[in-house]
Amino acid sequence: MRSRMTARTRLILTGVAAAASVGLLVGCTGTGADENGAERQGTTSEENAASGDTVTIGFSGPAADHGWLGAINSGAADAAASFDDVELKTAEGTNDPIAQIAAVETFVNDKVDAIVLLPTDGAALTEAAIAAMNAGIPVINVDREFSSPFAARATVLGDNYGMGVSAGTYICEQLDGKTDAVVAEIAGIDSLPLTQDRSQGFADALKDCGLDVSARVAADFTVAGGESAASQLLSANPKIDAIWNHDDDQGIGVLAAIASAGRDEFFMMGGAGSKAAMEAIEADDSVLKATVIYPSTQAADGVALARLIAQSKTLGDIVTPGIPNRIVLDAPVVTKENVDQYIDLAFE
Structure with missing residues (x-):
């Protein structure tokens, strides 16, 4: 990862780990022993941040006709730009399922390493996502769920x-x-x-x-x-x-x-x-x-997960190796007392 990130990007990229972390790990190495000698299998956030093989990620989402959707798209781009080992290919936003299916097929033909997909219609995009998975390309489903569990390697949802x-x-x-x-x-x-x-x-x-x-x-x-x-x-x-x-x-x-x-x-x-x-x-x-x-960082989290999956890494700071199949993000209440903690993630 590049040595400098904006405060917004740091907040975006901690969303995945915060959603899934159970806070059980100590130490700095990927595998080894804690102070009591217990073995663990997970990796740390620091290890995941280290540059790996360059991966190409395809991203497709609906047209940004709402402030939240605009933030989804820019969040995905910001997340990808924060990694020096990620190339993001972005399809033009669309509310037409047929056009989005064509975008997914293009990603498959281009042999990208992973696809992050916020479908304009989850059911309509399911078969295209399954085809990508069958081609060996992991699909990360964002926000609107597919109608089959075989259509995605991981799913990131708001609640x-x-x-x-x-x-x-x-x-x-x-x-x-x-x-x-x-x-x-x-x-x-x-x-x-x-x-x-x-x-x-x-x-x-x-x-x-x-x-x-x-x-x-x-x-x-x-x-x-x-x-x-x-x-x-x-x-x-x-x-x-x-x-x-x-x-x-x-x-x-x-x-x-x-x-x-x-x-x-x-x-x-x-x-x-x-x-x-x-x-x-x-x-x-x-x-x-x-x-x-309702987090507008879901696609950014999807890009971060796609990178880890494509590089065969695990999610930092959890005990169980691998990447969770389903992550549901929190729905916190923002008030005058805590607005400073969330305003950097607000969408325009």
Whole structure:
């Protein structure tokens, strides 16, 4: 690895190890004995950081028509650039599964060493991913899962259900036993499984403290959609105690609707972790008091994993040799008290 990395890149690349590390290792060597003489098999992060054989990684993701997706793409590029033994081949972002299948086939024909793939449609890309795996090219699946376990060597996911749980838990804590509270929810696109998972986690967490969702509307992950949905919600509910908005990009429209309505009797939390949301939380001058992260570093983690897999390395600082087949990243809540720990990872 190059000797200098930006703070952002260091944070990106620690995501994989932080997600999977169990904190059990001591010492500095790849195999050997700890201070009690016990043998271990894992490698350390320092060993994995050392340059190895150059590997070529193909990356394909959807069109960057949302701030989060833009951060996914730039994160993959930043991660690859931080290694002096990685060459990244990036396909043009697309929302057309046929075009993405063609990109994967091109990677296979080019005989890349690994493929990192955030599919525009997991089911539609499954067969292409299986073909790559059958050609001996490991595929790292990011964010949207394939429909077969044979389509990927490793999968890196955000935790949509966990986002809902984190949001509900935070709201329960802030309302502190107020069982008659009016809790509202502004979801994303209701037909998407990720929205359904977020809503289910939210409802389950609220139920645990004796609350439920009193009012709910769905938007479409856009600023205009957020403003329209929030206006509808506010008009139908003259009193609200707390709002969870699933997505910080659509949250710009939500906050505009709240300002237009002159409402401030409630607090709001967002979702995904945009820079605009974190700056508003830091300023503490609006109803937005928190957001829950859906990591935009997943493709960066995928590139880091692809490098390790292609170089036959193990994941640093865990006891069990090899690379985990499935990594689910955390969904932490960001507040004014801890925003400084997360703002460098925020997406624009």
